Amino acid sequence: MRWWDRDAEDRERWVLDPLVGVGPLRFGMDSDEVVAALGGPLFGGGQVSADGLFWARYQETGLTCIYDRGKILVAVAIDPLEGPLVQVGEVELIGRVPSELRTEIHALAYREGLAVGVNWVGDPEVAAWGVSMGTAQEYGLSAEGYVQRKDTLVTSVLLVGPELAHDPFATAPVMHWCDARERGRNPGAWPVMPGHERPHWEWVPLERVGPLRFGMTPPEVAAALDGETPAGRIGHFPHWSFAQDGLWYLEEDRFEKAGVSAHYWTHQDGVPRLGGVTAYGRTGPQVLYAGIPLVGMTPSALDEAVIQHLEKHDLALRFSPDGAAGPADLNLTLGTTRAGDSTVSEPAFYTEHWEI
Incomplete structure (x- = not known):
């Protein structure tokens, strides 16, 4: 049941x-x-x-x-x-x-x-x-x-x-x-940055988010974020269940000052390439979709606004496994993050061939 x-x-x-x-x-x-x-x-x-x-x-x-x-x-x-x-x-x-x-x-x-x-x-x-x-x-x-x-x-x-x-x-x-070693520890507070203090980033679906263009290498991502050093990195060994040796694959860099995470896939040349960007719901830059703010919003209000827009323009709608509404063909996910007892929206934007 x-x-x-x-x-x-x-x-x-x-x-x-x-x-x-x-x-x-x-x-x-x-x-x-x-x-x-x-x-x-x-x-x-x-x-x-x-x-x-x-x-x-x-x-x-x-x-x-x-x-x-x-x-x-x-x-x-x-x-x-x-x-x-x-x-x-x-x-x-x-x-x-x-x-x-x-x-x-x-x-x-x-x-x-x-x-x-x-x-x-x-x-x-x-x-x-x-x-x-x-x-x-x-x-x-x-x-x-x-x-x-x-x-x-x-x-x-x-x-x-x-x-x-x-x-x-x-x-x-x-x-x-649940391996938390590479995750940022929280002291027990979840402040949300006011909207007027957030920078605004332009999103070109399947191509770039703000200064981050899909296909960038990790050094290029850091340079685009004014040289910020990642606060944490997440990756994996290809055969983790047997031994943690050999090549380590970078999956994610966390940039606390910029308020984003960069998600990577490994190119056939062995170099990680940018395939996705998450804008932090509490502290990240604001990004718009059809004039709708996607970052730091009340999830229910965001879902309603996105569904109304898609229905009005007869566009395809998809629901993610966590119940978020979104456009079907833009590789956009509208996740959430904690803000005390509640949540705020935390979107992620992906390249065309990234599976979501």
Whole structure:
């Protein structure tokens, strides 16, 4: 049963036993014991590395289990829309307004004499409970009955055993599931730059965005951005599951001052070439489509404006997997990024042959 067919009262309610387990799961179980405890859930994908790290998505139950070597359970990530409702003390952790839950976590931890930290995305982390909070886009059903994204976020959670509790996202099993090393850490604030302070970039679909022309090499991208040095780089080894050696392929450069990320594909000559640009929703340049501002906008209002324009001009409409509306032939995606308890639009522009 998917989340849109499931009422809140139909969701399981699990109690967290800090550093020991949650619901019917106990850290230290092997993967067969996990499946038995969950009643044989539908397997919804996963990944195994050569050194035995393993994660598996259990779609029917709405959670992801993360295993150490030997397929030993060390962490559980709960989906905010489909997973069980998890409680620690009297505090419910799943599907909440992030700022409201943050206040409740601090109050409970204070009463128990526990320290509350901040994880890499800026949300509360309590090592004594093995709790690291997160957020996800909230979705609902439209009047017509189809899934659509909302303008708000709801809370998710990563629960870990004692070996990982001090800094979960710095441990090998969690990094195998979600590698945050090359991502920018957030101190717990999400300010949005006012529109009048943003530079305006011209977008020529499938050719360029502002000073960045598709096909540029990384040095040319940096030069076009006034010589800015990337704040972070993301890439991969071609055979990561076997060994991290050989040629490393650059995938993304993050430019914090310019407020954009550059996405690369590797040309047949082995040189990375610019294939996409993301304009940061909170701090990036403003870009227009048919007079519609695409950056830093309320997602629902942006979706409505784009759909009205496309319908008025009888242009093809496509919906991305995350529910964003957009023109079908311009390789434009209208994603979102966090702004406190809400989201703002964060578009990405791609070259003609980039698959989106």
